[in-house]
Amino acid sequence: MSEVSGDIPAIKADAAGDGDHPPTLAATGAPVGDARLAEPAQFRMVLVSFLAAAIGLIAGCVAFCSTSLLACSQILFSIIASLPNSPARDITSLEPG
């Protein structure tokens, strides 16, 4: 009895590869016809969007912390630099104007 399917993998490899040594992608070494591809994962937009919201909040806070760290670092080093007479005292602040 023949079986016909839109997505069931064929049993036999053909001229695309020789079965024992299927072609691979040079960049990643991933085999073409990778078994994991037989049941392709769909892009989960809802999950990714929720994660994106969390990432937005975290990255926003990280950006603020990084900017604050930078400001602290500038103050710290300019205090150190002010001990001898150095033009580094004129290092500008993060805030414009």
Added chain:
Amino acid sequence: MPVIGGVIVGFMAKYGTAKIKGHGIPEAMEAVLINRSRIEARVAILKPISAAIAIGTGGPFGAEGPIIQTGGAVGSLVGQVFHTTAAERKVLLACGAAAGMSATFNTPIAGVILAIELLLFEFKSRSFIPLVIASTLATAVHMQFLGAGPMFTVTSMDFGIPRALPFYLILGVICGLAAVGFSRLLYWTEDQFEKLPVDELWWPAIGALGLGIIGYFVPRVLGVGYDTISDILNANLALKLLIIVMIAKAIALVISLGSGTSGGLLAPMFMSSAALGGAFAIGTNHLFSGANLSPGAFALVAMGAVFGAASRATFSFIIFAFEITRDYNSVLPLMLVSVIADGIAMILMPSASIMTEKLARRGLRIHQDYEADVLHQVVVAETMDCDVPTLPASMRVGELAARIAKHDPVVSRHQGMVIVDAEGRLAGIITRADVLRALDQDPLGEMTVLEGGSRKLVVTYPDESLHEASAKMLRNNIGRLPVVERSDPRKVVGYLGRPGIMVARLRRLEEEHVREPGWMKGVSRR
């Protein structure tokens, strides 16, 4: 002081992670293109610290590149916590990068577009929606802590449209040349550091020594320099000082960044290019007394155009320059100058940008343009072979082999042949490789083609896109598919091999390269 910072960063790069070197965005691109959007946790920790040390000790950098990379690392790490595909992780990484940029500059639209242009290389709803969400929330965080105002407060600018358009054209050319010149100078400097006979641990210290010497004479080049950018945009600097800042900041930046230290490229390039634009306007006003150009307006336009052309993220930086001042009148000259500068950069630096040069040198081909995949646009029915070579299921493999050997056109046209039963309905498929294997097992060729071929079939349908059909081929490691009616999966209507897929590409090639005769005969036929 910069030397101390250089030594500390050098040690962090040597014993922490080398990924902290550089200005951040190329490293995020590298993670997307090579590492399947995986960034190590230590990058997220060490990058902002190293940037803070480099900038705090006088490094002429901005914080935004490192923050973009750190944001990308946060996105990537979240993606690594869950079971995700590389495509999902890429979007999450880009969300982090967009959020980092948005939260730093209060530029949510530019953050989204930058992520699309430099990290995703796709414009799909599935990535656009998360990007906008991440960027919006990150901007909200910025507003909560730092206020809702624009990054730079500028006095009202007269962009002089249409009077100043010819001068904007010239500025576009100058900005394009500046973008190319700066990119080449930066990578040339990197090359020179690589030739130094000392361990790379000490390169940032050597670069910092050069920076210290420049900073001694021009203290304005030290540090981030947002206040200097603000001064330039508000036309508070004289021509001589603008020229000094433009040259000194550019040299300080290439020496420092070329030495492999950690720091962002955006702010210093903005300062240098803003000075270029301001100097151009003041110089033109001296030469043409009636020109009456606004130095602040030209500074803003040059700022967006130079970085846009250098990074090939022109659209991002048109929007960015608009968002940091929120002056809508800037859009027209920004668009014009930016595309001219981009055109010049495309001609003079066709294969790489300041963001991709490092990756291109490692053999990666980075295609920054994106377009709809032609395989999504063409259905199987358009390219399949309707004249399907079929074999009766009872045929012997030996007979088939003999017909192939005689170059029988029916069985020689394709690598595979469809096997049909007595009613002419699909029963299997046999390829030449199957024939060889069958003859290996049964040298007399008594086996039937149905026994020698495959009966578990992967099929495609006339209304399926070539993208889906080719995905089936790749998933199953096969090179051809019988095309059947969707309503009757055993009724064969066509045959799709690899040439059928390539034909779709041929259509795109024809659209690109075949000139069709127009109404004006004999004019520009070549």
